[in-house]
Amino acid sequence: MRVSPRVASLSIALLLLGSCGGGGSGSGSGGGATAGPAPTPPATPTTLYSAPAQESLSVADVQRIIAQAAGEADARRRPATIAVTDRVGNVLGVFVMNGTINRSLTSRLTALGVLNDVDVDLQGTNVDSVIASISKALTGAYLSSGGNAFSSRTASMIVQSNFPPAPNTVGLESGPLSGVQFSQLPCSDLNTRFLPAGGPAAFIGPKRAPLGLAADPGGFPLYKNGVLVGGIGVMADGDYAFDSNVVDLQIDDEEAIALAGLQGFAAPDSITADKITVDGATLRYSDMRVTDLSPLKTDFAAIQGRIGLLVAVTGYNNGPIIAGTPYGTEASGYRFATSAEFAFPDAFVLSNGSGGNRYPIRGGTDAGSVAQPLTAAESRAILEEAYRIMSRSRAQIRRPLDSRAQVTISLVDTNGSVLGIVRAPDAPLFGTDVSLQKARTVTFFSGPFAAQQLIDNPDAEVAGYVTRARTFFNDQTALTGKWAFGARSIGNLARPHFPDGEAGRPEGPFSRPIEDFNPFATGLQVALIKSNVLQHALFTEGKPFNDTAQQCTLIPPAPNNQRRLANGIQIFSGGVPIYRGGVLVGGIGVSGDGIDQDDMISFLGVHNGAARVGSISNAPANIRADQIVIPVGAGVRLRYVNCPFAPFLDTNDQNACQGL
Structure with a gap:
């Protein structure tokens, strides 16, 4: 990750997000407030939520998405790396165009003499375009749902040191999800790992992201028949960066290429981030529009082997395109709880x-x-x-x-x-x-x-x-x-x-x-896991490094031999x-x-x-x-908790956390 013209004085690397924030009311220990909602007796709960329909991307769908994105990249003369994932993070295909800009970690770290030095900082480190594109695709898929569609540009807006980020917002609080970029880490013990065919069995379920979540524009969620089914991520300019100024609109080739790829798989317009406000600011979704795109090209056979190739990614896929897994099925790793497992149906x-x-x-x-x-x-x-x-x-x-x-x-x-x-x-x-x-x-x-x-x-x-x-x-x-x-x-x-x-x-x-802060150098949060991320990135490049352990940080283990x-x-x-x-x-x-x-x-x-x-x-x-x-x-x-105004749908109670 090197300095991008978009970030001026900031150098950057991974970034991203997760939930979003709202306004607030009282702290958790204030006085003079109404009591919180009384606990409800453990009666039989009723069903209030519906599961998403079990849609998924087919091999033909993934081929079309890649062909459309590669066609736009070719028209813009911006060779790109294009990654497609499903909703639970399985990498369905990665296409690398001829001439793609790629900056590996190895040359950067060898020059610094720090390949084995746990003190190396992630700030300013170059990243491989393949793992960056995967992290962008996962960002679109993981941050979204049937009620909200967030892109990596949305992520950029909510993780920076001021919200909303702009030259004239110095003095405003940090983004509501500042720090979420360091989730879904490659060392996480919760997120599971791809293993090649014939290898030992692995838990299914949400997969890790090689660089955590991303805030570099060029990552979007994918929807099929209105149902979230995955994400697309594009790297083309070599700069894994973020947008430090939401006041202006950018001409962003990576975002345009990804936008072309998702045609036919776009989010419902009513749920995109630019319909959602946080603390009075409307979130950003895309600076590029469909009218900015070249005529779509949908023939995958016409591009495979001619302008680029599908590639295997160590630790993520075997190379050939695979179909997505429908979320909510046993194979996805997420399902309804049984009555014995949890009371709510x-x-x-x-x-x-x-x-x-x-x-x-x-x-x-x-x-x-x-x-x-x-x-x-x-x-x-x-x-x-x-x-x-x-x-x-x-x-x-x-x-x-x-x-x-x-x-x-x-x-x-x-x-x-x-x-x-x-x-x-x-x-x-x-x-x-x-x-x-x-x-x-x-x-x-x-x-x-x-x-x-x-x-x-x-x-x-x-x-x-x-x-x-x-x-x-x-x-x-x-x-x-x-x-x-x-x-x-x-x-x-x-x-x-x-x-x-x-x-x-x-x-x-x-x-x-x-003066030293940026989303890839936040402080203790990064210091705890930087060696894990660097080791994994080198592993994905095929260098002689083992993958990072499936436990983050180097703090000593707890008595049960697990790191806390x-x-x-x-x-x-x-x-x-x-x-x-x-x-x-x-x-x-x-x-x-x-x-x-x-x-x-x-x-x-x-x-x-x-x-x-x-x-x-x-x-x-x-x-x-x-x-x-x-x-x-x-x-x-310091603050402890902060609860929202008018928090409930079934009562007008306010100040739900105060006095408790």
């Missing part, structure tokens, strides 16, 4: 391809370090009550207006082990990995082990963030379990200005200074830790809608689950991060 779970639930509800695995781990009954109560809150919540990013929110909900113990994952049928897929990141992040930073585990990471940069945090808090015992951090709190600490958006202020302790941050950390809102009598026992993460909706579903899910079982709770109010005052100006409190 419309809930989806992750499946292993043989009918088994990959993440069944269970009790905690951390009996060696927690006196009373979460029980299976407590786990079930939290997940069911969070799902119930979701089903009552007004969505921020879905169309039509007043749709129900659809998210993924993940629960973990203090080891980071998964105690259950459930989701609405049409929740965006990115939220599966991100909800787990959030659950693990809040549990890790709220635990007594956080500082020591970061100090014991072999990369000195990671340990340095502990020193910075302790200086920031003026507390040499910070990150030892004294405070409960919500996902929003960690986001406050990971922004390039503190308070977020106030130009001229120093950065948060988990961020880089603004096995799919990386996340730095935007939507998760809270869980306590029993003031002792940390786990965490919940929610992702897939607005960040305030994600916050509310996690916080009220724990509150109502606790009221139902009477043995656990949200963090005691006196240890929540919003009790920490940072001596900036007259003093600034």
Whole structure:
């Protein structure tokens, strides 16, 4: 990834996103507010959601998509790499045109002498066009649903240091999904891996992205008969970049090529990102229009071997085009839960391809370090009550207006082990990995082990963030379990200005200074996983490197031999830790809608689950991060959760999280 003319002073690399954010109201520990919704008795729930129709891309469909994109690239004299995936991330075909600009990692890293150096930074690193195009295609597929269609240009808008990004918006807060680019990581223990035919069996389900999500325009979702079926990604200019100014329209060849490819597979016009607002700003979808395109060419046989070739990609596909897998089938890795697995008849779970639930509800695995781990009954109560809150919540990013929110909900113990994952049928897929990141992040930073585990990471940069945090808090015992951090709190600490958006202020302790900050150099979030990403990228290039382990970060393992941050950390809102009598026992993460909706579903899910079982709770109010005052100006409190205005479809209640 090298500097693009579009980013001026910023150098960049991966970027992307996940759910989107909405406005907000009170914090989780304010007083004088109405009580939150009372927990509903565990009566038999009714069906409120419908699963998407089981559509998929055929081999002929993929051939047409590639032919249309390659025809536009040929007309523009911009040799391109074109990737097509299905909704769950299977790579259906990658076509590389003759003369495509490609910059491998190997030459860059050899010149720096850092092929085996965990201190190497990802900032400014060149990336291979093949893995970049795959990440773009996955971005379009994973960020979208039947209620919203987001492109990699949409992702660009919501992950930058100011929202909306433009030269005149310095002083505004960071994008609502700042940090989502570091999800779906190649080291994630949740996202599964392609294995060549004849190799050992692998779990089916959501596949990893080689560079995480992308914010370089040129990635779109694909729809068939109005149903989300995959994504297309295009690289043609050699710059894996982002658009730092949403005020003007760009002439973007990569976006035009991808737009040509999706003709006949376009999203319904009513759900594209430019019909959706966040914090009063309308999101961007595409700067190119169909009228900008050359006449479509649909004959794949006319281009294969003449202007380019299908290629195999190590770790992603064998070369020949394959058909997509219909989402919602056993083979997709997502299906309806059985009545024994979850009480709600419309809930989806992750499946292993043989009918088994990959993440069944269970009790905690951390009996060696927690006196009373979460029980299976407590786990079930939290997940069911969070799902119930979701089903009552007004969505921020879905169309039509007043749709129900659809998210993924993940629960973990203090080891980071998964105690259950459930989701609405049409929740965006990115939220599966991100909800787990959030659950693990809040549990890790709220635990007594956080500082020591970061100090014991072999990369000195990671340990340095502990020193910075302790200086920031003026507390040499910070990150030892004294405070409960919500996902929003960690986001406050990971922004390039503190308070977020106030130009001229120093950065948060988990961020880089603004002059060194960009979406590929966010701070601690990147430092924890940079060696994993670089190792995987070299592996995909066919160099003599093994693939990265299927556990992110180099922090020491927990007592169960699993790393507590096995799919990386996340730095935007939507998760809270869980306590029993003031002792940390786990965490919940929610992702897939607005960040305030994600916050509310996690916080009220724990509150109502606790009221139902009477043995656990949200963090005691006196240890929540919003009790920490940072001596900036007259003093600034961290935030804990932030819940939306008019959050429910079935009541006019406001301030749902205050006073709880």
